[in-house]
Amino acid sequence: MFVPTSFSSAKTRKIHIYSDSSEKAIAAVGYIQLDDDKNFFFVMGKAKVAPNHGHTLPRLELCGVLLATEIGQTISDQLDIPLSDIQYYTDSKVVLGINNQWSFDDAMANLGCDVFAFDPSMGNTGEHVRPSGVHFYPIGLGSKSMDDFTPRIDNYVKKNSGQKWKIRTLGDLVKELHHSERPIDMLKIDVESYEWEIIPNILQSGLVPRIKQMNMEFQIFEDTPPEGIPHFLNVYKAMKKAGFKQFHCRPSVTLKKNDLKNKRLVSECAYVNVNYAFRK
DSSP states (O other), X not given: OOOSSOTTTOSOEEEEXXXXXXXXXXXXXXXXXXXXXXXXXXXXXXXXXXXXXSOOHHHHHHXXXXXXXXXXXXXXXXXXXXXXXXXXXXXXXXXXXXXXXXXXXXXXXXTTOOOEEEOTTXXXXXXXXXXXXXXXXSOEEOSSOEEEEOOOOSTTTGGGTTOOEEEEOHHHHHHHTTOTTSOEEXXXXXXXXXXXXXXXXXXXXTOGGGEEEEEEEEEEETTOOGGGXXXXXXXXXXXXXXXXXXXXXXXXXXXXXXXXXXXXXXXXXXXXXXXXXXXX
């Protein structure tokens, strides 16, 4: 590693780690940035040949992310840089959420994972098991458990307006599925801005040590009261404090033509839990 600035005298030291995957290989590379200089300098990299058979692209993308976190831990240990000063990047295009978008869930089930999907907004779709083995339940994730939740009317609800939803906290879902002695390898959440109520409940539930990864879609709607923004920031910071380290985030603005009322700020983010410590 060569840097033009003295490593020991630098006021800030940041690590940027990039990962990528293909059907042929997975790779990750780390760079250092000193004192917010615009230039990055190579620290270390690592690559592996992808197995010939039995691995889908989503699985390989996750392997690339895992390789990146391993490099991050090595750099942190050797250069004495806090994990909080390491930023991860990936170009994964895996879609978050259900809403009849099953590609990721089916891919994980086909690898032998136990996949449980929940969405109360899919009309008359009842509880069932898909051919891939994915277990589906018409139940929503909430900050409180109830059988008569009235959802906000939006594009996912207007086709079934007047419908009451059955929702459960993550803790109650774990109990009802008899999964109290099992880890959660990945928790994938897309709940149309209800995440700001749900995340605090999850962080206080005692379940954090058993969650390995979490994929989250954050949303802020046009009609969000300004006084709610500080709460959103506190929730975002609380996730980081709990140990969820962000390795990917893709912000965007959704806006239909001439429809300012439905403008949304959306950010798809992925986290690895550096405080994972679940033991049976």
